[in-house]
Amino acid sequence: MAVALFNILIFPGFLFLSFFGLAAEFVDRKLYARMQNRKGPPWFQPLADIIKLTGKETIIPREADKRLFKILPVFALASACTAFMYVPIWGVKSLFPFEGDLIVVLYLLTIPTLTFFLAGWNSSSLFASLGSIRALTQLFAYEVPLFMALLGPALLADSWSLSSISAFYAQRPALLLLNIPGFVVALIALQGKLERVPFDIPEAETEIVGGAFTEYSGKLLAIFRMAIDVEMIVVSAIMAAIFLPFFMEGPAVVVFILFIIKTLIIVFLLAVMRTALARLRIEQMVNFCWKYLVPVVLLQILIDLLAKGALK
């Protein structure tokens, strides 16, 4: 019981996730800045941002529902943290693995997007409503490619548990080459899930000010930002577990350090995408996801099914 509580609250639970999330945000912002020929923020900047935000006044619009306004960020953070319980960190086994935890994780990761939508809709502000509608529209665009891209490797591994999938590929690393199209599609779809350029349409600063978060300030905005950071860690960890499960045997500390490195590699790839591209319009994004990502991921599933048949 005490161990479980320690796992949930400290490591690899809430506290570890918070700090790792802030560290990943720093790595992302520093890489972004250096690629733009700038200096970039110091290592403690994301922590300083959170501390500063918690010290600011929280303003709630008069027409918004107070309780919903306050509880939505907590839902976002809670679901993102809970999803991390099922991702393998120091080996091929996660904290509480079970068959079907891949689906649960994906479901838990959809909740933050829904909270963004509700937060914007509840704010009863013009820009927030526009941002919330865009967040949902974007969900329709990237959700299917993302799910299917993670489905393909799961089909080949014959399991719905992240830990089993990770173990399967750790023993047969050659099969990972078959999953490369899925990897690319998942990376692009994840940029949409995390709402970063080129898919930061729901929070397009120059168009709709702050999108769904326009009216959020103070502690609530801090919790939302923390939720986004944790989400980035969780999705990077899932990518590392499914597509990069190398060297999963050995002392737990070594595997854990490798996990950190792999996660940061995914963060690096996401940062490069953020730097090199312009923001798309929402209809361009929907077109792109359904015209290009979905066919590629269908091809990936076909490859995995054929490979599965061949392996039998």
Added chain:
Amino acid sequence: MSRISIPIGPQHPALKEPAAFTLLLEGEKVAAANVALGYNHRGIEKACEERSYIQDIYLIERVCGICSHSHATCFIQAVEEIAGVQIPVRASYLRTLIAELERVHSHLLWLGVAGHEIGFDTLFMYSWRDREIVMDILAQLTGNRVNYSINTIGGVRRDITALQIDDVLKAVDALEERTKYYIELATQEQTLIGRLINVGRLSLEDALRFDTTGPTARAAGVDRDVRRDDPYASYADLEFSVITDDHADVYGRTLVRVKELMESYKMIRQILKKLPDGPIVAKVPRRIPAGEALSRYEAPRGEDVHYVRANGTEKPERVKVRAPTLANLTAISHMIEGGYLADVPIVIAAIDPCFSCTDRAILLKNSGTGSESVLDWQMLHDYSIDWYRNRGLDFAGKGKV
């Protein structure tokens, strides 16, 4: 789908200066757009009448930070025409040099702002880093990064040395390399092209109908450039081509501006090669004889028009400034309507708006009754006292009329 009315401005992250665009949205499409100005009105034209011509140079320069030399030169040209003064050739060349350097800095600034408006912050950072090269050169030549104060009636105030000429040539070489990269970027980066093409369409007929000017018009194929059509300063001695494009959208405006940068580099090199020796200023009397003049200038944003009327005293009788953005602004609602909300910031940015340049005295007509009223200084003063009195503050008796 219900329509919502959304305000872009006066304060909005998309706008660098205040202006009020009220959009009627149907989902993501803009059904109607309304443009309201006036937030940057500072009474400059009236202030010019209270100051001498020399003081007015410094005032007119500060109409805008980005095109300050344009306004100063345009004003000075009008005054020199009234006074019947011919400035020395070297001064004319130096004015042209600073003018082209200003065009370079303005277009690079625009490139960055356009990148930022479409979410492409990397382009913003790169182009503004390169813009620092030309800002440093301008600071070296004139002493300031903006508001150069290089003009005086009868010529220029500072001369250029051989070492400075070398530095300018080196800077132009570096900038040309970078501009080639931006041309490559504009023609090959798919997300950039996707955001700019077919956005803010303004056909040739519409461009002429709305009296647009500058790169906004040239991108639609309108072949007008004051530097070639009505040469001022030393443009008659320089060889350059006027860049037009036929995309008639924001993409065309991007291409026009980037290619104009290359033309500016050519012109700067020609100026420095042909720079003649001689004085840099001619003597002009303090009292400008009575007369009036209209002066035109190709600012980075388009055609800038200044009208000056002198009455034989030290101070001008009337100064009127018509900035290019005012001409281009009327086309904005046409370009935004029917487009997407996501395109509104970049369409506004594509005319390179400078509301500080634009907000001068305007005549408001009551569209219902067609009546217009003119408030003079005293009436305006009384009106403002009453306005505040109705809100519980009494300023009567404080301050002169």
